[in-house]
Amino acid sequence: MRRHMSLMSLGRLRAVVGNPFQLLLLACSFALAGYAGVRLLAGETLQVALWFVGSALLHDLVLLPLYATVDRAAVRLLGACGRRDWTPYVRVPALLSCLLLLVWFPLISGRVDARYAGATGLSADGFLARWLLVTAALFAASALLLALRLRPRRRPR
Amino acid sequence: MARFPSSPAFWRSPVRGPRFTSVLGLVLLAGMSVLFVTGLLSYAAYNPDLSQVNDQTPDKGLLGFYLFAWPTDPHWLYRLTQGVHVTLGLALVPVLLAKLWSVVPRLFALPPVRSLAHALERLSLLLLVGGALFEFVTGILNVQLDYAFPGSFYPLHLYGAWVFLAAFLAHVVLKLPAALRNVRALRAGLEEGEEQQAVSGTLLAPDPDPPTMSRRGAFWLVGGGSAVLFGTSVGRSFDGPLRETAVLSPHGGPEPGTGPNGFQINKTAAYVGIDPREAAPEAWRLVVTGRSGTVRLSLAELRRLPLHSAALPIACVEGWSTADQWWRGVRLRDLAALVGYDGPEDPPDVLVDSLQRRGAFRRAALRGNQVGDARSLLALDVNGEPLSADHGRPARVIVPAAPGVLNTKWVTRLDFGAL
Known part of the structure; x- marks a missing residue:
């Protein structure tokens, strides 16, 4: 009876603690992360921690919900017009364009213009115009593909 | 209950599933490994152990264990390793974003903590996701000369990479077997969900919306994003007409001048205060x-x-x-x-x-x-x-x-x- 009890509590302990191999692995991982982490945080401790954790939170709780909501709204809107199957023709160019904006935002927005031109001797103008042109080209290509798909097919006689 | 993200029914995309996540995960495993190795090579290329003046990270400690005398052959070595590091990093942005999108239901899954090991794994995931995003953001800002990050780029990007690596290694050990299993099932043409029914939180939407694009289409979309970023960046590693194709990236487009001295300049004389x-x-x-x-x-x-x-x-x-x-x-x-x-x-x-x-x-x-x-x-x-x-x-x-x-x-x- 006593033996049975101790086995049960051992099982409960196992459930609370989890897989011991996983614990050991994570302990090693945290040791390395800690060693590098104290060096990462050695300067502007609070600011760096904010950037590190903030980037994850900003992505998971702001960026992702934002684009998912916009996408869902666009699908609903197209569905309401009876054109749900047009979704990819809007989604693909919009997503690619937003991706380029996200990555090259400092240059496209012009927030680094003075430093970029001063340091490199290159013109900092034109990033916004080129991004708009690329965006226009993506939507135009998408519209062309849609038009080709919607083209009335000639029936074979 | 489906109004809350903690409910599986809240998530409606039919694209999400263990296979979508697994394929993206394997791509990232390969890509991040290349990024990490080329990053470490770049650090070695500065010869930081040679002199204090080359060393932007003097308190590196054991993290400099592998440093070696950077060779002079082949003469294009750094051009290759660093070109791969930055261009591949840019091309992986859509893969990383898609991977994070594919697993976001797990962030809200209940109960938040099932055991001590599970709690620690979730903490490790914060280092993984935060580390990946931190590395991508600091790298992408730095190549555009946008020094908004708090401190010098070198220590932030180097130590951030090691924090990421620590979490990445644990994640790979914990998830690689399942990812390989899922991809094998995909290739064998098994019906999705059959083999994972027993596993909780399979990422498959229990009540999916009708599809607006196939899963194959979703892969093409992610790949297309990578192709667009690659195509508009890779030209900056070459002169002449190829550089002109890098329309949105720094040091892309036309050369700063003409003639023998017309090639790319890192910092102009005026910028660094040459009298x-x-x-x-x-x-x-x-x-x-x-x-x-x-x-x-x-x-x-x-x-x-x-x-x-x-x-x-x-x-x-x-x-x-x-x-x-x-x-x-x-x-x-x-x-x-x-x-x-x-x-x-x-x-x-x-x-x-x-x-x-x-x-x-x-x-x-x-x-x-x-x-x-x-x-x-x-x-x-x-x-x-x-x-x-x-x-x-x-x-x-x-x-x-x-x-x-x-x-x-x-x-x-x-x-x-x-x-």
């Missing part, structure tokens, strides 16, 4: 010191020394590079010989000083193997003409396979054997 009077041939003197004393050379005297040529690229840590330029000048090892290092022994290290008033690496150290290479020059001409002010007139260092910033411009002093 044209100090760099003028009448005023400028090169000071060379070594074990036999000090030698002062005017530009005319320097030009009377044996001049040699080398075809070498400029390759920047920011990932852009030029094709080979044709440099002409005095060999570093000949200058070392002037100050007493003319014996058969290995050439000494050298400390190089610039007229630069501002900016990192206005003082830089080169290792003996770099000094001894016959292609390592104190260049006076490029592509048949004297150096322009922005390319380091009157004299600059050019060393095969070295990162751009170690090719000091506006050189004023060389201290051989001073390290």
Whole structure:
């Protein structure tokens, strides 16, 4: 009876603690992360921690919900017009364009213009115009593909 | 209940599923490994263990365990490794975003903590996701000269990479078996969900919306995003018409000038505070010191020394590079010989000083193997003409396979054997 009890509590302990191999692995991982982490945080401790954790939170709780909501709204809107199957023709160019904006935002927005031109001797103008042109080209290509798909097919006689 | 993200029914996309996540995960496993290795190589390329002046991360401790003398062969080595590092990093942005999208239901899954090991795994995931995003954000900002991050780029990007790696390794060990299983099932053509029914939280939407695109289409979309970023960036590693294709990335588009000195500039003379009077041939003197004393050379005297040529690229840590330029000048090892290092022994290290008033690496150290290479020059001409002010007139260092910033411009002093 006593033996049975101790086995049960051992099982409960196992459930609370989890897989011991996983614990050991994570302990090693945290040791390395800690060693590098104290060096990462050695300067502007609070600011760096904010950037590190903030980037994850900003992505998971702001960026992702934002684009998912916009996408869902666009699908609903197209569905309401009876054109749900047009979704990819809007989604693909919009997503690619937003991706380029996200990555090259400092240059496209012009927030680094003075430093970029001063340091490199290159013109900092034109990033916004080129991004708009690329965006226009993506939507135009998408519209062309849609038009080709919607083209009335000639029936074979 | 489906109004809350903690409910599985809240998530409606039919694209989500263990297989979508697994394929993206395997792509990231390969891609992140290449990024990490090329990043470590770039760190080694600076020779941080050679001298304090090269070391932007003096408290690296054991993390510098693997450092080695950066070679000079092949001469395009850094151009390749750093071009891959930055261009691949850009191309992986959509893969990372898609991977995070695919697993976001797990963030809200209940119960938040099932066991101690599970709690620690979730904490580790914060380091994984935060680390990945931190590395991508700091890297992408740095190549655009947007220094918004808190502190110097070098320590943030290096130590951030190690924090990420620690979490990444644990994640790979924990998830790789399942990912491989899922991909094998995918290739075997099994119906999704069959083999995972027993596993909780399979990521499959229990009540999916009708599809607006197939899963294959979703893969094409992610790949298309990578292709667009790759296609608009890769040209910055080449000269001429290929660079023109890099329409949205820094150092893409047209060259800054025309003629022999028209190729890409990292920092202009004005930007780093070069005083044209100090760099003028009448005023400028090169000071060379070594074990036999000090030698002062005017530009005319320097030009009377044996001049040699080398075809070498400029390759920047920011990932852009030029094709080979044709440099002409005095060999570093000949200058070392002037100050007493003319014996058969290995050439000494050298400390190089610039007229630069501002900016990192206005003082830089080169290792003996770099000094001894016959292609390592104190260049006076490029592509048949004297150096322009922005390319380091009157004299600059050019060393095969070295990162751009170690090719000091506006050189004023060389201290051989001073390290």
